Amino acid sequence: MRARFLSSLLTLAAASAGLVATSSVARADTNDAPSAGEPREIGVGMYFVATEDVNLRDAALSKGARIHVTRVGLQKGRVATVDVELADGYVLKRVAVDAIRKAFVLADESRD
Numbered sequence: 001m002r003a004r005f006l007s008s009l010l011t012l013a014a015a016s017a018g019l020v021a022t023s024s025v026a027r028a029d030t031n032d033a034p035s036a037g038e039p040r041e042i043g044v045g046m047y048f049v050a051t052e053d054v055n056l057r058d059a060a061l062s063k064g065a066r067i068h069v070t071r072v073g074l075q076k077g078r079v080a081t082v083d084v085e086l087a088d089g090y091v092l093k094r095v096a097v098d099a100i101r102k103a104f105v106l107a108d109e110s111r112d
Contacts, residue, residue: 040106042079042097044069048104056084056099057092066107067100 050065061067066087073081073094081094 042069042072042082042100044072047107048084048100049107050104052103054099054103056095059086059090059092061086067104 046069048067048069050061050063050067053060053062055061056067067084069082070085070091071083072079073083075081079097081096082100083091083093084095084100085091
């Protein structure tokens with residue numbers, strides 16, 4: 001009898017935890033969604049295209065150049081720097097996110 005009670009209690013606790021986790025994930029998605037003028041968060045695996053000629057650290061890129069984000073650096077919980085791979089495979093380390101947002105747009109995923 002005691003084992004059945006404990007089993008029921010554990011099942012109830014697990015179900016409750018699942019509901020709480022699901023509702024907090026949904027709430028986090030709606031709060032983190034960028035609004036009209038707010039920049040989208042940059043993440044690993046994203047491709048960007050230069051909208052103008054730009055110098056990133058020690059590389060000069062022309063308009064239309066594609067970069068690939070390979071790593072993100074956090075500062076105070078927000079993305080502050082990124083490592084990007086150029087078309088020739090060279091990786092630029094710790095590029096400021098503001099430089100990416102200023103001179104690049106998210107690449108069209110269907111062009112890969």
